[in-house]
Every structure is written in C-alpha cells, then in structure tokens.
Amino acid sequence: MALTAEEWLALPIEEGDRRAEELSPHEAFRLRSELAYWPRGPEHYPNGPVVRKKKKWTEEEKRKYREKDFHVFRDLFHTIPENITFEQWDAAGNPLHWDKNGPGAPFPYVDDTD
Known part of the structure; x- marks a missing residue:
C-alpha cells in the first residue's frame, strides 16, 4: 500500500x-x-495523521457563491450592466462580461499599432 x-x-x-x-x-x-x-x-500529530476531506457543496451554497460573484462583476467591476438580474446572468452561463451585444460577447479589438 x-x-x-x-x-x-x-x-x-x-x-x-x-x-x-x-x-x-x-x-x-x-x-x-x-x-x-x-x-x-x-x-x-499525537492523534495520527490529519486527513482533510473536500467539502461537498449543497446547491444552495453554490447559488449563494454565484450570487456573490454576480454582485462583484456587476457592482464592483461594472462588467455587467445594472439592469441585468442574477437570474438572467445565471441563465446565460455566468459570463464574466456583458455588453450591448449580449452576454459573453468578445471585447472589441482595437489596433493601435499605427
């Protein structure tokens, strides 16, 4: 073993x-x-080796964690518009940004090498 x-x-x-x-x-x-x-x-280690086990998250804990992420991206980083709700954001797959083209639209490429 x-x-x-x-x-x-x-x-x-x-x-x-x-x-x-x-x-x-x-x-x-x-x-x-x-x-x-x-x-x-x-x-x-007088009581033997310490074995840490990974915690199993409940669905409610996962949802609360995603809600915190949503508020960080919307209120702190402003990558999600104010009019978007958590339910809309969650249904869209939790994108990191959301612009006028919708969720997860790519950032516009700007060529400033001139």
Whole structure:
C-alpha cells in the first residue's frame, strides 16, 4: 500500500526519509506544494495523521457563491450592466462580461499599432 503525504508527515523524520520512495508522484507533489509548510514528526500529530476531506457543496451554497460573484462583476467591476438580474446572468452561463451585444460577447479589438 502506498504511503500518503499525511502519513509521511506523521512518521519520525529518520523513518520518513527512509520511506520517501514509497510516496506516489502525486503525494510527493502535494508535499512540495500544499503541505510544504506542515511540520514533520510524530510529536506534531499525537492523534495520527490529519486527513482533510473536500467539502461537498449543497446547491444552495453554490447559488449563494454565484450570487456573490454576480454582485462583484456587476457592482464592483461594472462588467455587467445594472439592469441585468442574477437570474438572467445565471441563465446565460455566468459570463464574466456583458455588453450591448449580449452576454459573453468578445471585447472589441482595437489596433493601435499605427
């Protein structure tokens, strides 16, 4: 069985160094990136390795998050006109900008190299 990054962090440092080749490339990458600042050694993990699970978002939580995005794009960045409602924006696929041509229309290209 392959060693997980969290299990490796909870090992004594000498044993972790000896068993480093048991880590999969993905787990080694996680140690170099997202877990780079976590301490090593069993004294930091008295209850065993900490395993974080991804949270499953409910549909209501997803909708609230999209509503916040909508208000940021409309009220802060002004990339969506004031007369567009959240329902219209959501039905259009949540475009980042909305101009007179409709949702997601490309930004006009201006050639100023003259």
